[in-house]
Amino acid sequence: MNCLSCNGKMKKSTVPYSINRRGYHLFLEKIPAYVCSRCGQKYFDENESKAIQNLLKSFEKKLDLVIAA
Helix, strand or coil: CECCCCCCEEEEEEEEEEEEECCEEEEEEEEEEEEECCCCCEECCHHHHHHHHHHHHHHHHHHHHHHHC
16 A cells, blocks of 8 residues: 555554544544555544544533533
């Protein structure tokens, strides 16, 4: 697999992922991803992307309950 940005070789690894959203900061330490050996660009498989999105949705629902209380 080659990088879409620079055409470098991609290597399976784990990477940190963080997001700032709606006043909170979420940090995940080790998410499986492909990382370019040349430019460092990160790509997540569909499963990891969906898992992150599901985690965010679940967290936001719980956050809404806390804020509404």
